[in-house]
Amino acid sequence: MRPEPGYLRIATEEAFAPAELVALWRSMLADGPADDPGFISLQGFYLRSQAERPAAVLARLTDLGDRRIADMDAAGIDRQVISLTAPGVQILDRDRAVAMATLANDQLAEACRKHPDRFSGLTAVAPQDPAAAATEVERGARELGLAGVIINSHTQGEYLDNPRCWPIFEAAQALDTPIYLHPNTPPRTMIGPLLEAGLDGAIYGFAIETGMHLLRIITAGVFDRFPRLRIVVGHLGEALPFWLYRLDYMHAATVKAGRYEAMKPIDRKPSEYLRSNVWVTTSGMPWAPAIMFCRDVLGPDRVMYAMDYPYQYVPAEVAMQDELPIDAAAKKAFFQDIAEEVFRLLPDRPCYLTGGVPWLWKDSMVFRPQAWPLARSASVQVIVRQSGASTSRATGLASSIRLPPGS
C-alpha cells in the first residue's frame, strides 16, 4: 500500500458498458446492419479479439462492483467518474438508443448509490432524439444524482454543432451540469485513410475526430449562445491546446475572407473559449511534458486527472502523475479539487449575500474555498436552489457575498 498522498485521486474518464448494450452490439456485428466502419473496427476488435488486453478490457467494462473497486484500490484511485463507453447508444436507432440510455443511466445510478464514496456517474443521452436527450439530462441531474453528461462524439455522422442538438446544451447549461465530450471512431465520411492504415482508433483517429468536434462546437458559436456551458475533453484536449495560436490566426483569417457559410464571426477567439468553457483531462496522456504544457497554455485550473479505465488500466501511470513537478496544493487541485468543482461532487454549501438572506449556493465559475478572499470586484454567479427543485440565478460582485461562519 502506498502512503497517503494528501489528496484524493479522482479519475474522471472511466468507462463502463451494460451487459445488455454489449449484447446488442454483438448482434449488430453478427447481423451486419451496423453501417459504420469505425464501429465494426472498434467493437469488432474488443468483442471478438482473443488477445489479452481486449479480453481484459471487456471483462472490466461490464463490472460496476467488486472487481472495479479492487482495481481502484490497487491503483490508488479513490473515486471514478464513470461514463458509458463509446459509441454507447449513439450507434443505435433512435428508439433503442433512448431506451438503452435510460437503462444505462439507471444501472450506473444504482451503482453510485451503492458505492457513494467510490463512484460518481455521468448521464448518457441519445442525441438522435435531442428533446428526449434534454429530458434525460434533467433526469440524470435531478433524479439520479449524476454528475454530468457523457456524449461519445458524433452520432452516425451528426455533430452537436447542428442546432437541432442544441436543446442538449440548453439543458446542460440550465442544470449547471458539464458535458464530457468523449471520442468515437471517425464517421464513414472521415475514416477512409485512417482505417486502411490501422490508425482509426485510440492511436490517432479518436483524437482528430473529437478535436474536430470540439472545434465545430466552438466555431459554430455554441458558447456564444450558451455562455455558461461547460465541456470536458479527455486526452489533454485532443491536441487543441497545441494549436491555440494557429486556431486563432486561421479562424480570424478565414472569417475575415468570408470563405465559408459555416464559419461566421463569433464573439471571442477560439482559444478564449478553450480557456473559459473547456476543461481537459489526462486520460491516456500521463506524460508530464504534455500535462505541463496544457497547464501552461490553458491555465492550471483547466487540467485534471483521468485514467481511462479499463482501456488504459496502468497503475504505474498514476505514480507518474503523482510525480508531476508541481507543489502539493497544485497536485491536490489536479487530482481532486478541479474534478470536485467541475462535476459538483461536493455538497452545496450555505452562504449569504450581504443583507443576510441565507441561500444555498454554488458558483458556475472556477471557485475554490482556498481562493478566498476573492477580489472584491470579481463577478460571481449565485445559484439559488429552493426545495432542491426549482433553480434561479443571480450574478453579483464577490464583495457582496460572504461565506458562512466556519467556511
Next chain:
Amino acid sequence: MRPEPGYLRIATEEAFAPAELVALWRSMLADGPADDPGFISLQGFYLRSQAERPAAVLARLTDLGDRRIADMDAAGIDRQVISLTAPGVQILDRDRAVAMATLANDQLAEACRKHPDRFSGLTAVAPQDPAAAATEVERGARELGLAGVIINSHTQGEYLDNPRCWPIFEAAQALDTPIYLHPNTPPRTMIGPLLEAGLDGAIYGFAIETGMHLLRIITAGVFDRFPRLRIVVGHLGEALPFWLYRLDYMHAATVKAGRYEAMKPIDRKPSEYLRSNVWVTTSGMPWAPAIMFCRDVLGPDRVMYAMDYPYQYVPAEVAMQDELPIDAAAKKAFFQDIAEEVFRLLPDRPCYLTGGVPWLWKDSMVFRPQAWPLARSASVQVIVRQSGASTSRATGLASSIRLPPGS
C-alpha cells in the same frame, strides 16, 4: 532596419507556384474535372476570392524575383527554402504531373541560380509515377542543385507508405536529400465533416491529414527500410510531438493484439523515429510555448524556423521568434544552423581520415562544427563524393577523423 541578430534567418517552408500551374488549376476548377473536394475548397478559394489576404497570397506565390526579395528584406529573412505549393502537381493526371514538376523545378532552379545568396529550392515530384519521381529527385539534387524534395502529402488519396512509392524514398536516401512533407487538404474519403464545418484547410484539416501521413510512413516501417531517410514536417510536426507518449503506448498495444494487417511490428517506437529521422519547422506556429515544448520533447536540434510565406507573411512573427527564451547559440541553431545542415546548404568541407587520405565529407548525423571535439567513440558516417557524381559511404569512429587545418 532592425539590428543584425547575429544569425541568418533561413525560412524553410516558403511556397511558390509557376504561372503555368496556376493556369492549369484554373482550367480544372472551371471545367469541373477535378474530382477532389479539398482542391476545390482550397484553390477555389485562393484563385477566386476577392478578399485581401487570398489576393495577396496569389500575387506573391508566382513571384520568384524582386517582390519576394523585398518581402524577405522587410521581414528580415536572409534565405528562403522555396517549394511548390499544395497540391502542386499531385492533383494532375500522371503525364501532366511529371511534365509540370519538371517545369516547376527548372523555374525554381533558375531563380536559385539568379539569387544564390537568397533562395534555395526543393524538388517537386509526381508520386503518380514513382519511377519518374525518383529520377527527378536525382536530377534535382545532382543537376539542378536543389536542397531537398517537396511532397504535398497525399496524391489523390494515395499515401507514401504504399510500397509502390518507395523508390522515392530510396532515391532520397541514396542522395542524402531530405523530403519535406507538406500538408494538403484531406482526400475525399476523409474530408466530409471537416469540409461541412469549414475546417478542411490550414485551421485543422491540413494538420490532421499530414500528421496521419507521417504516422502512416512510420508505422509502415519506411524508416526501418530506409534508416537514413530524413523527413521535414511543418507546423511543429503537425501535433505529433504532443502525442509522443500515446503513439508509443497505443502502437505497442495495437501491434501486440494483432488488430490490423496494416500494423505490423517495427524496429523502434514511433517516438524514436520522430526523434531521429524527422525534423520539424515552425511554419504557422510562431508561438513560444509550442516551440519550446517541441524542443523539449524532440530535442532542440530537431526544431527550425519557417515562415510559410506567402500564406502567413507576418513580419511580427519573426520578431516573436527572435525573442524565444533560448541563448544566442541555440537561437542561431534554430534560425540558421539546423536548416543549413538538414538541407545541406553549406558547401562540402574537406576532411581526412587518419591515414591522410583527403576526402570531401558530409555526415548524415546531426553534425556541427561547434560540436567538436566529438566523443572519440562516436560513430560517424563519411560520404565520399568522387568527381561530384558517384557516392560511397563509410562508417567509422570519430577518433579516426580529423578536420582539415583551419576548421
